[in-house]
Amino acid sequence: MILALLIAWLSVRSGFRGGWFPDRLTMLMVSVPGIVIALALIFVYTSLPLPIYGTIWIIIIAQITRFLAYSNRVMSASYLQIHCELEEASDISGASWWTTMRRIVLPILWPAFIRGWLWVFIHALRDVTLSLMLFVVYNQTIGALMWQLWMDFGDYGFGAAIAVILMSVSLGLSLLIARPTMSLKAAEVK
Amino acid sequence: MILLSLRLINKTFIVERGEVHAVCDVSLDIEEGEFFTLLGPSGCGKSTTLRCIAGLETPTSGEISLGGGLVYSSARGSVVPVYQRDIGMVFQSYAIWPHMNVFENVAYPLKYGSSNRMKKEEIRQRVSDSLSLVHLEGMENRSATLLSGGQQQRVALARALVRNPKLLLLDEPLSNLDAKLREEMRTELCELVHRLGITAVYVTHDQLEALVMSDRIAVMHEGRLVQIANSHDIYNRPVNAFVAGFIGATNFLDGRFKRDSNKGTCGVTETPIGTLFCSAGAEFNDGQVVKIALRPETIQVEDSKDKVPSSPGKTMNVFEGDIEILDFHGDSLVIRVRVGEELIQVKTDPDQQLHVGQHVYLVVSQDHCQAVPF
Numbered sequence: 001m002i003l004a005l006l007i008a009w010l011s012v013r014s015g016f017r018g019g020w021f022p023d024r025l026t027m028l029m030v031s032v033p034g035i036v037i038a039l040a041l042i043f044v045y046t047s048l049p050l051p052i053y054g055t056i057w058i059i060i061i062a063q064i065t066r067f068l069a070y071s072n073r074v075m076s077a078s079y080l081q082i083h084c085e086l087e088e089a090s091d092i093s094g095a096s097w098w099t100t101m102r103r104i105v106l107p108i109l110w111p112a113f114i115r116g117w118l119w120v121f122i123h124a125l126r127d128v129t130l131s132l133m134l135f136v137v138y139n140q141t142i143g144a145l146m147w148q149l150w151m152d153f154g155d156y157g158f159g160a161a162i163a164v165i166l167m168s169v170s171l172g173l174s175l176l177i178a179r180p181t182m183s184l185k186a187a188e189v190k
Numbered sequence: 191m192i193l194l195s196l197r198l199i200n201k202t203f204i205v206e207r208g209e210v211h212a213v214c215d216v217s218l219d220i221e222e223g224e225f226f227t228l229l230g231p232s233g234c235g236k237s238t239t240l241r242c243i244a245g246l247e248t249p250t251s252g253e254i255s256l257g258g259g260l261v262y263s264s265a266r267g268s269v270v271p272v273y274q275r276d277i278g279m280v281f282q283s284y285a286i287w288p289h290m291n292v293f294e295n296v297a298y299p300l301k302y303g304s305s306n307r308m309k310k311e312e313i314r315q316r317v318s319d320s321l322s323l324v325h326l327e328g329m330e331n332r333s334a335t336l337l338s339g340g341q342q343q344r345v346a347l348a349r350a351l352v353r354n355p356k357l358l359l360l361d362e363p364l365s366n367l368d369a370k371l372r373e374e375m376r377t378e379l380c381e382l383v384h385r386l387g388i389t390a391v392y393v394t395h396d397q398l399e400a401l402v403m404s405d406r407i408a409v410m411h412e413g414r415l416v417q418i419a420n421s422h423d424i425y426n427r428p429v430n431a432f433v434a435g436f437i438g439a440t441n442f443l444d445g446r447f448k449r450d451s452n453k454g455t456c457g458v459t460e461t462p463i464g465t466l467f468c469s470a471g472a473e474f475n476d477g478q479v480v481k482i483a484l485r486p487e488t489i490q491v492e493d494s495k496d497k498v499p500s501s502p503g504k505t506m507n508v509f510e511g512d513i514e515i516l517d518f519h520g521d522s523l524v525i526r527v528r529v530g531e532e533l534i535q536v537k538t539d540p541d542q543q544l545h546v547g548q549h550v551y552l553v554v555s556q557d558h559c560q561a562v563p564f
């Protein structure tokens with residue numbers, strides 16, 4: 001999400017010529033199926049001398065790549081609603097770019113930030129494709145674990161139990177996102 | 191001493207369909223302690239000029255120095271970034287941060303400004319001093335979102351003043367307030383700035399605000415400076431028809447100028463309603479086509495020929511016509527009088543007994559007939 005905020009800043013505010021580019025790039029990712037991302041990552045990271053393949057990190061990177069587009073949309077849309085004078089007032093006050101981001105932009109975008117994060121978290125939680133391609137035995141994602149229990153070991157009971165827990169967590173979080181108070185808070189900030 | 195100086199500042203924006211030349215060759219020198227106003231219609235480049243001074247916008251070319259040091263120079267390629275310029279600014283939208291209370295808003299420049307770290311106690315003291323300057327004593331813990339427009343305005347001002355900046359920039363700070371509050375704040379702001387002896391650059395499109403508040407006014411039109419002068423001269427000695435027309439209501443009469451050889455600034459002009467005695471700068475030549483600017487309130491209305499005064503030493507112009515329109519404004523009576531082909535607007539005493547269709551005599555002294563270039 002922090003990466004998404006930076007990309008949003010690049011495309012919305014910075015005024016750099018190529019500022020829109022990373023933003024469009026993340027959108028392209030939406031059209032790529034998860035399985036292709038996974039394969040691509042395997043090729044890239046097995047051929048690079050980075051000790052990433054087979055660790056939890058490759059799954060994290062894959063998830064970030066996949067969900068950046070969405071989180072970026074959320075951040076850009078909210079960012080557009082902040083009046084640029086709010087940031088300029090901070091610059092005039094003598095604050096550095098970083099301080100402005102941390103003390104002004106981030107707190108104002110906070111509700112959107114949290115919602116975006118929750119949304120991504122839920123989706124990452126139920127993910128199977130990416131994890132299945134990238135997991136190794138000693139660090140699995142829940143989705144991949146369920147798949148294994150069901151397909152390989154035939155342990156339907158355990159699989160179903162995990163599924164129920166997963167669903168209740170997702171459901172709970174979804175309800176949290178949809179809570180009207182959060183939208184109220186977001187509206188108040190404007 | 192000159193605090194701020196702009197040399198040939200230009201700013202061009204690249205937009206989808208070509209370029210916008212927002213500021214053209216603007217040069218200014220602003221004295222320390224001066225209340226200086228940029229005045230002009232919307233879109234004439236006032237805000238852009240102010241933002242260049244602040245460093246929020248980088249000019250396309252030119253030079254800006256502040257307090258003796260160069261802060262921008264296109265020739266030498268040097269730019270001092272916004273946060274290192276010793277400036278306070280009040281924005282049109284106030285730009286009060288909604289997630290902070292009043293104290294946090296005002297303390298922000300002290301806490302996060304580039305100057306040295308300050309003790310908590312000192313910050314508290316300075317915030318409270320700053321708040322009492324704008325008459326918001328004890329409001330530290332109010333939430334910023336719960337303030338009225340006028341209060342937000344004051345918080346923005348307190349925030350701009352809290353670091354004791356050399357220069358205060360104000361971009362139409364009163365335009366979002368209702369009429370009554372605007373008038374109050376105008377007086378208060380003006381008094382505060384003069385009391386603190388701070389140098390202020392004030393942007394407005396409201397000519398009355400500019401005339402009331404400023405030591406000097408720079409009138410802008412389409413990105414260029416047209417006239418820099420004090421309020422009195424801007425009003426009474428406009429350099430062209432744009433300034434005359436923008437500052438207050440004005441009647442214009444077209445004519446051909448002829449200088450009166452005995453008197454330096456005097457002349458006569460042939461206009462559609464007869465020959466007018468007028469005053470004109472030395473730059474006008476005999477035979478030149480000019481406009482005569484006539485302020486509605488400088489014209490006196492009389493209902494009979496006997497009452498027309500003849501004051502010696504001052505050459506008076508007199509013309510006659512019929513009242514066509516009559517508007518009662520409470521504190522004044524605005525009438526339009528048909529004189530020949532022209533409709534002359536006159537602002538007069540509301541107690542005067544006048545009615546539509548009445549035949550009247552208009553009297554105006556030569557001093558108040560100002561020749562401006564066509």
Ligand SMILES: Nc1ncnc2c1ncn2[C@@H]1O[C@H](COP(=O)(O)OP(=O)(O)O)[C@@H](O)[C@H]1O
Pocket residue numbers: 203204205210211212230231232233234235236237238239
């Ligand atoms: N960021 C910008 N991008 C493109 N054009 C701009 C930008 N800012 C101002 N302009 C243009 O520059 C001109 C002057 O604007 P501005 O300085 O805001 O005028 P004012 O404050 O006098 O109303 C206008 O034509 C405006 O459209």
Ligand SMILES: [Mg+2]
Pocket residue numbers: 233236237238
């Ligand atoms: Mg403006």
